[in-house]
Amino acid sequence: MTATVRAATMADLDGMVDVELRAFDDAYGGEPSPELVASVRQIWAGRLGILGEWARVLETPADGIIGLLLCCPADPARYAQVRQHFQLDDDDLLRMVFGEPATAYVLNLAVVGSERHLAGSLRLFADLRARARRFSIRRLYFHSRVIGFAGWLADEFPDADPTALPPAERLRLAQRYSKSTMPNDNTRPLDRLLRMYVDRGCQVLGVTSGWSLDRLSLGYGVLCRRDLPPQPRSAPA
Numbered sequence: 001m002t003a004t005v006r007a008a009t010m011a012d013l014d015g016m017v018d019v020e021l022r023a024f025d026d027a028y029g030g031e032p033s034p035e036l037v038a039s040v041r042q043i044w045a046g047r048l049g050i051l052g053e054w055a056r057v058l059e060t061p062a063d064g065i066i067g068l069l070l071c072c073p074a075d076p077a078r079y080a081q082v083r084q085h086f087q088l089d090d091d092d093l094l095r096m097v098f099g100e101p102a103t104a105y106v107l108n109l110a111v112v113g114s115e116r117h118l119a120g121s122l123r124l125f126a127d128l129r130a131r132a133r134r135f136s137i138r139r140l141y142f143h144s145r146v147i148g149f150a151g152w153l154a155d156e157f158p159d160a161d162p163t164a165l166p167p168a169e170r171l172r173l174a175q176r177y178s179k180s181t182m183p184n185d186n187t188r189p190l191d192r193l194l195r196m197y198v199d200r201g202c203q204v205l206g207v208t209s210g211w212s213l214d215r216l217s218l219g220y221g222v223l224c225r226r227d228l229p230p231q232p233r234s235a236p237a
């Protein structure tokens, strides 16, 4: 069944929270408590409130909402608001992103169900590129999780407790992991999710502290950049 992308509204809130909880079940747990669902719902209501048409949903007539992509133009005036509603750390990389002209920042991406594995996220990205063109945005930034990091650490250092490592050492290892590449191809990251982004033309910039609930990534994210090709002169606006 064909999935389509459109702007989200407050009426989509429950559907979007459901996608968030299912897509990140490793972080929220398979059966989140009513309190957890209510707190995620409150956070997402705030996000929808500040993003307007930049909050997009992917839906099918049969399944309803099965994916989402939240993004916003990264102008400095939005910086504090976005940081607050997305619980982002105030780091140098993020401030750099919000200081760049003609830039947008992708805040959330998730697809569940059978649209996972290419079709769903490609539709959301195509919609994002079309909107970016309309708003003269030339560059996209986003954070990728590093979903293989905890497993990699356990393999490399079987006797170490990653949570007991000093923060500076953990960060150094996260940086090392994010730069690790496939054994047979040193241009492609070892991490499966990071690899997917690089395969789609994204550049890896650096590790930042991320979302503490993300146990697979041990709370780290990798800032990525995707430059959008200039629009051909003859193309319609």
Ligand SMILES: CC(C)(COP(=O)(O)OP(=O)(O)OC[C@H]1O[C@@H](n2cnc3c(N)ncnc32)[C@H](O)[C@@H]1OP(=O)(O)O)[C@@H](O)C(=O)NCCC(=O)NCCS
Pocket: 023, 024, 026, 109, 110, 111, 112, 115, 116, 117, 118, 119, 120, 121, 122, 143, 144, 145, 147, 192, 193, 196
């Ligand atoms: C990110 C996402 C929308 C990409 O969808 P997609 O383009 O259809 O790509 P896939 O789902 O095939 O994911 C790409 C790779 O990452 C892996 N992956 C993605 N999320 C994963 C997770 N939570 N746990 C383990 N592996 C995961 C996939 O298995 C796949 O690896 P493979 O190519 O070796 O099979 C989708 O994977 C998703 O919603 N993931 C969960 C939420 C998430 O992590 N969002 C991104 C935050 S940066």
